[in-house]
Amino acid sequence: MAFRGRRVWLWRWRRNPLKRRADALESWVLLAVWAAMVLAGVLTCLTTAGTVERGLARERAEWRPVVALLGDDAPGRAGARTASSNAERVWAEVRWSAPDGSPRSGQARVRPGSPAGTPVTVWTDPEGHLVGRPANPAEAHTRATLVGGLAGLCAAAVPFVAGRALRTRLESRRIEWWGREWARFGPSWGGRPTW
Template sequence: MAFRGPKVWLWRWRRNPLRRRADAVEAWVVLGTWLVTVLVGVLAGLAATRSVEDGLARERAEWRQVAARLTEKAPGSASDHPATFSGDRVWGNVRWTAPDGTTHTGQVRVGPGSSAGTAVTVWSDLQGHLVSRPATAAQAQLRSSLIGALVGMSAAAVPFVGGRVLCGRLERRRMSQWDTEWARFGPLWGRKTS
């Protein structure tokens, strides 16, 4: 087991006769990489979160519930599948009137065996197109937070990986310099010890 002395903070910036210029360069690269990584990750995450929250809030404000009617009997029969489970629904054709007065048709999930003319509640955008139910405020906050975290981590990965690649190149260059110096001084050192 190797002996380790006390950990010295900021050792790459302290004066030391063994410190090379490459050590100081690597220290600044590591510091810069971490600062840029954190800054890019936080800013990208916040921007994505705000964008998603704004989009979902706009959907909540613009999308409306509309009363629609089945145009024909839905496939299946109600006795075969009790409509207690949301997975026990079938596609049915419906007709509704948009806020501008135009009539639209589309398909939505309804209970099996629903008769023609059955009232169904659907969601419509300002143009009268069918849309899904908008996210609630709590759902929107959760979605935007998750998307913001994913975007932030993804964006932060770019400068982090770039910094790691640069540090790897600096390390290879430093090892090459060590090999060159060892090849030059190694044989001289061996003669003096014999």
């Protein structure tokens, strides 16, 4: 088991006579990358989550439930009306009136075997187009948090990748420098000692 010694905090920024300019530059690049990752990730997360939540709140305010009538008999057989049958729905043609009074029609999920003329609740936007049920406040908050978190991670990945590329370039330059120094001093080490 190797002895590691005690951990020294902020060792990259401490004075050291063996520290090269490239080491100092790399330490500042690392600090800048971490700061940019945190800043970009948090700002993007908060901005995106707020935008999504405001959009979903606008949908809740603007979208309205409308009673539509089933145009034709729904496909399938009508079964027992139990709580579990709510999940069993089929697509069928429904008709409703837009806010301006014009007739509209579209496809909606209904119970199988429902006869023509059965009232069905559908959601419409201000123009009368068929839309899905808007998210309630809890669903909207969860959705906004997930989308914001994903956007924040993607935004934080940009400075991370740029920092990795820069550190790789610094590392290759450091290896080239070591190679030049070894070529200069290496041959003098190969001789026999003169004591």
